Amino acid sequence: MLWLNLLFFILSCAVLVITSTILIKSLIKISHFLHVSEYVIAFILMSLATTIPELFVGISSALARNTALSLGNVIGSNIANIALVGGIMILIAKGIKIKTKKIEKDAFFLIPIVILPLILFFIGNSISRIDGIILLAVFFLYSLRILKRRKKFKKPLVLEEKVKRSEIVIYSALFVAFLVLLFLSARYIVKYATLLSVDFALPPIIIGLFLIALGTSIPELAFQSRAAQLGHGEMALGNLLGSVAINSTLVLGVTAIIWPITANFMLFFISALFMVFLTFLFATFLKSGSKLYVVEGIALLLFYIIFILIEFYFKGIIV
Numbered sequence: 001m002l003w004l005n006l007l008f009f010i011l012s013c014a015v016l017v018i019t020s021t022i023l024i025k026s027l028i029k030i031s032h033f034l035h036v037s038e039y040v041i042a043f044i045l046m047s048l049a050t051t052i053p054e055l056f057v058g059i060s061s062a063l064a065r066n067t068a069l070s071l072g073n074v075i076g077s078n079i080a081n082i083a084l085v086g087g088i089m090i091l092i093a094k095g096i097k098i099k100t101k102k103i104e105k106d107a108f109f110l111i112p113i114v115i116l117p118l119i120l121f122f123i124g125n126s127i128s129r130i131d132g133i134i135l136l137a138v139f140f141l142y143s144l145r146i147l148k149r150r151k152k153f154k155k156p157l158v159l160e161e162k163v164k165r166s167e168i169v170i171y172s173a174l175f176v177a178f179l180v181l182l183f184l185s186a187r188y189i190v191k192y193a194t195l196l197s198v199d200f201a202l203p204p205i206i207i208g209l210f211l212i213a214l215g216t217s218i219p220e221l222a223f224q225s226r227a228a229q230l231g232h233g234e235m236a237l238g239n240l241l242g243s244v245a246i247n248s249t250l251v252l253g254v255t256a257i258i259w260p261i262t263a264n265f266m267l268f269f270i271s272a273l274f275m276v277f278l279t280f281l282f283a284t285f286l287k288s289g290s291k292l293y294v295v296e297g298i299a300l301l302l303f304y305i306i307f308i309l310i311e312f313y314f315k316g317i318i319v
Helices: 002-034 038-050 052-063 068-093 102-124 129-148 165-199 204-229 233-258 266-287 294-318
Strands: none
Touching (some): 002 038, 002 204, 038 129, 038 165, 068 233, 068 294, 102 266, 204 233, 266 294
């Protein structure tokens, strides 16, 4: 049974990688047709798409009144997105050039966004329905800010290659079709990751913080890595920053509105601190120059390994 679960987990990952490649090509064509920068369309459209697994986990946990699972999933996913996905993305691309300085400001603006749900939790010892409404309001305001500033971002360099209306219909249909396939593969990744956690006798908190978080982060990993590899670094960065923002606002907001998020926050305290630290570190990397270097990608991956070691050590003490 262990090997069967492992086999299906790997197959699901393979399907997800293939679909993400087709989604990237469709998004590039859509961005060219709309005359919108790849960064903006990846931030808004693809980030919403790749965070659907986290949203489904949040809604399911809220309906089951086990919202601690969603909180752990969001914190774990954000850490995985910045450190693991970000690190791998930089290494695969052998460094990412930053052509638009506005991206640096968006990264620093992300810091208060990831801190906000933690503050709300500390104030009321939970994230209430009112807090959920606040988080949703922040999500819409942040998205509007990106859309209003879309002209300040670099436009695609190949706009001379005009996309016909008939073509955009085809690429839009492909986008929707493969988006569904992406969601299904992500769903099975979560399913078999959970079964593997039972096979390896891991505690529930580790499931939410690591296995499910890693499973729901695989769409971002596949999309960003492939985008960076194909030379679309700003699209990859837009998806990374957008995914973290959406997780911290939309996902937690919707979950809290359905059912207030309550948990023993001390179990998540170190993870939350790590999430804030990594967000600040990534923003600093973006600010330090016009390129994300391989050594910075290695540093992010090392921090993720340190995070895993610390978490397993303290969970062993607490549990």
